[in-house]
Amino acid sequence: MFDFLFSAIVIGAGGTALLDVWNLVLHRTRGLPLPPWHLVGRWFxxxxxxxxxxxxxxxxxxxxxxxxRIGWVMHYVVGIVFAMALLLLWGTHWAHAPRFFPALVVGLVTVGAGWFILQPGMGVGIACSRAANPAQARWLNVAGHVVFALGMYLSAKVFL
Incomplete structure (x- = not known):
């Protein structure tokens, strides 16, 4: 059980941290706004x-x-929960011999959590349908979750 929890924390926090770096790079190079973690905290x-x-x-x-603070904490908690899903589906042995494909599957499937739970709950509609630029928001959601998947994979590869 300890191996499962420790691995999930390392993998989920690592994937989430890489996603945060990605968002910062997009903000600084493309002028895209940073995620509104205060509003996510308000929602939770x-x-x-x-x-x-x-x-x-x-x-x-x-x-x-x-x-x-609530938004940032929940951002990382959700990343860890997604890592738990990865380990439940592929087993804790995945953490010690990771392959990218399982992380990618989880990363892409979890786009649905944002599209069908978070975004409607925050009043942006299903899959950001009420956003100023829904197509861009959707692309950024998918790209971000691919980056998250890469971060989970690399965290397992480097740290476990």
Whole structure:
């Protein structure tokens, strides 16, 4: 059990960290906005009050205490949960002899969590359908999850 949890933390945090680097590179080279982790924190915090969907958009909901901190923590928690899914599907032995394909499968499948849970919950619609540029948002979602997959693979390869 310890090997499973330790591996999931290393793999999930590593994949999430590479995704954060990717977002920073896109921000600095392409001028794309950084992910609004404070709004993600607001969404997660709202769940405690029974608010799971912000139909007018999460930015219209009142701020909550520590929403930025909550958003960052949950960003990494979700990455670790996705790494747990990878290890549950392919076994903890994957962490010690990783192959990229399983990480890619999990990375691509988890795009659906954003498209069908997070984004509708935050009021952006299914697959960012209400975003200013839905096609760009979708492409960035897919590319980001491929980067996340690469980060999971490299974290297992380098650190485990």
């Amino acid at each position: 915090a709202g769940m405690r009050r029974g608010v799971f969907v912000h139909t007018r958009g999460i930015s219209q909901s009142p701020p909550v205490d520590n929403e930025l």
